[in-house]
Amino acid sequence: VRKLLTAAERVAGIADLKGWQEANAGTSIIKSYTFSDFTKAFGFMARVAHEADKMDHHPEWSNVYNQVDVILSTHDSNGVTAHDIKLAQIMELIAPEFL
């Protein structure tokens, strides 16, 4: 089981990630991405899916048309770990390619 981040570590972890915030009493981090259309939104998801699979750490996410809502949490640890921050960072790197 991966080590949970402390509250201070979570805050520091998302401080540089635009639009990410804590949710579910600090057990997850979330962001809503808005793209110009479905193709861009799903293109983003496909690129992220590839990276998530390489990390073996998967998002919980929903999509409707140009919108992608993401919830990151480490289920085995019941909260936010360094893996969630890492995956959020990867999403932030990928998103601009589709905006």
Add this chain to the structure above:
Amino acid sequence: VRKLLTAAERVAGIADLKGWQEANAGTSIIKSYTFSDFTKAFGFMARVAHEADKMDHHPEWSNVYNQVDVILSTHDSNGVTAHDIKLAQIMELIAPEFL
């Protein structure tokens, strides 16, 4: 605006589609798909996304690991139209490739 299906047409439309059911007071149809892992689940989504984009009719869906939950509705019509049944049929054709 596309023509809404009647209640009888909705029932007939999903009668042949295994696991699909009405939701939200008959304004949408839903199904939860379970695959063996994330790669299969996302592979299914990618194939469906391509077909949905060709139809210009998009699902509302969420994914966590091997699970894909789908809600189909025609937003402009505030309910279920022939396009939703068509997209559900396409999903049923695609899903077995990933099961």
